[in-house]
Amino acid sequence: MSTRLRLGVNIDHVATIRNARGGPHPDPVRAAQAAAAAGADGITAHLREDRRHITDGDIDRLMAEIDLPLNLEMAATEEMLAIALAHKPHAACIVPEKREERTTEGGLEAAGQFDALRPYVSHLADAGIRVSLFIEPSERQVDAALRLGAPVVEFHTGRFAHVEGEEQAAELKRIANAAALAAKNGIEPHAGHGLTFDNVVPVAAIPQLAELNIGHFLVGEAIFTGLEASVRRMRALMDEAMPERGLLGASRHPAPGRTAPS
Ligand SMILES: CC(=O)[C@@H](O)[C@H](O)COP(=O)(O)O
Ligand SMILES: NCC(=O)COP(=O)(O)O
Numbered sequence: 001m002s003t004r005l006r007l008g009v010n011i012d013h014v015a016t017i018r019n020a021r022g023g024p025h026p027d028p029v030r031a032a033q034a035a036a037a038a039g040a041d042g043i044t045a046h047l048r049e050d051r052r053h054i055t056d057g058d059i060d061r062l063m064a065e066i067d068l069p070l071n072l073e074m075a076a077t078e079e080m081l082a083i084a085l086a087h088k089p090h091a092a093c094i095v096p097e098k099r100e101e102r103t104t105e106g107g108l109e110a111a112g113q114f115d116a117l118r119p120y121v122s123h124l125a126d127a128g129i130r131v132s133l134f135i136e137p138s139e140r141q142v143d144a145a146l147r148l149g150a151p152v153v154e155f156h157t158g159r160f161a162h163v164e165g166e167e168q169a170a171e172l173k174r175i176a177n178a179a180a181l182a183a184k185n186g187i188e189p190h191a192g193h194g195l196t197f198d199n200v201v202p203v204a205a206i207p208q209l210a211e212l213n214i215g216h217f218l219v220g221e222a223i224f225t226g227l228e229a230s231v232r233r234m235r236a237l238m239d240e241a242m243p244e245r246g247l248l249g250a251s252r253h254p255a256p257g258r259t260a261p262s
Contacts, residue, residue: 003210003245004239004242004245005204005209005210005211005212005238005241005242005245006041006042006210006211006212007039007040007041007042007211007212007214007231007234007235007238008040008041008042008043008044008071008190008192008211008212008213008214009031009032009035009040009043009044009213009214009215009218009231010043010044010045010046010073010192010213010214010215010216010218011028011031011032011035011043011044011045011054011215011219012028012044012045012046012053012054012215012216012219013053013215013216013219013220014026014027014028014031014219015028015053015054015055015058016052016053017219019052019053028045028054028062029058029061029062029065029066031219031227032062032065032066032068033065033066034226034227034228034231035068035218035227035228035231036066036067036068037228038227038228038229038230038231038232038235039231039232039235040068040231040235041068041069041211042068042069042070042071042090042091042211042213043062043066043068043069043070043071044070044071044073044093044192044213044215045058045059045062045070045071045072045073046072046073046074046095046104047059047072047073047074047080047083048075048097049075049077049079049080049097049099050099056083059072059083059087059089060087063087063089069090069091070087070089070090070091071089071090071091071092071093071132071213072084072087072089072091072092072093073092073093073095073134074092074093074094074095075094075095075096075097076094076108076113076116076117076120081120081123081124084124084127084129085123085124085127085129088127088128088129089129090129091129091130091131091132091152092124092130092131092132093131093132093133093134093152093154093213094108094117094120094121094131094132094133094134095108095134096108096109096134103158103193103216104134104156104158104193105158106136106156106158107134107135107136107137107141107155107156108133108134108135108141109141110133110135110141110144110145110148110150111140111141111143111144114144114147114148117133117148118148121133121148121149121150122149125149125151130151130152131149131150131151131152132150132151132152132153132154132190133145133148133150133152133153133154134153134154134156135153135154135155135156136155136156137155137156137171137174137175137177137178137179138174138178139177139178139181141153141178142178142181142182142185142187145182145187146185146187150187151186151187151188152187152188152189152190153182153187153188153189153190154189154190154191154192154211154213155175155178155179155189155190155191155192156192156193157175157191157192157193157194157195157203158193158194159171160172160175160194160203161193161194161195161196161199162194172202172203172206175191175203175206176206176208179191179206179208179209180208182208183208188210188211189208189209189210190209190210190211190212190213191203191206191209191211191212191213192212192213192214192215193213194216194217195212195214195217196217197217197221197233197234197237200212200214200234200237200238201237201238201240201241202241204237204238204240204241204245205241205244205245206245207244207245207246212238214234218230218231218234221233
């Protein structure tokens with residue numbers, strides 16, 4: 001059943017700008033507050049192993065000061081597992097991470113790393129954390145997520161965002177097929193990476209998707225319009241896809257931690 005699509009705002013790149021000078025400004029927690037005021041349903045932050053943007057202190061403060069559910073993106077390492085278990089965020093999204101990469105270049109090889117990932121999924125789940133796997137939109141990866149017992153997958157939309165024309169249409173179809181397969185198997189499908197005002201609507205129209213996580217573009221656009229305006233515009237574009245999702249009205253399934261509209 002289709003629902004109003006949730007928007008998770010990734011505030012990593014507020015921290016990138018802050019870290020360029022080493023001081024406290026701009027504060028990613030203040031950005032999370034602005035995103036919440038603009039209607040975000042959740043906050044996403046990727047605590048990279050090299051701490052190039054979000055820091056441990058940011059995670060402490062996001063947990064303490066923000067009412068929205070936190071989706072902690074993390075590599076499958078002992079260090080990150082310990083941090084997740086100490087904080088118990090609403091969700092933990094396991095992502096692949098390479099020290100040299102500029103950004104997350106592809107999805108997690110959930111099928112190929114099945115045995116290595118299994119203990120991470122089970123430790124996180126045992127702690128009551130909703131586990132998500134950031135994967136490519138393929139049957140092989142959805143099948144691995146199912147066998148791993150992950151309740152959520154997030155499809156990497158980076159390729160969709162970077163190709164054009166027929167290639168983009170084919171990639172959109174791949175995401176739609178993978179979302180349908182995940183939903184059919186009881187896995188909640190999310191999507192994100194590289195989404196912008198120009199490319200979000202067809203992704204938002206995929207009826208099985210429950211959440212989009214968007215960051216880099218929103219933070220970049222905030223330079224010109226302010227973060228609240230940029231989040232509100234993204235929300236409005238996502239809502240434009242509601243008729244295609246078979247939804248004309250308000251959310252039937254509220255975001256976690258929110259009260260259902262009567
Ligand atoms: C996994 C993912 O897509 C996000 O973490 C996003 O890429 C922002 O972080 P980076 O730019 O550091 O990859
Ligand atoms: N998981 C994707 C995410 O959180 C945001 O990616 P981007 O919009 O910063 O590319």
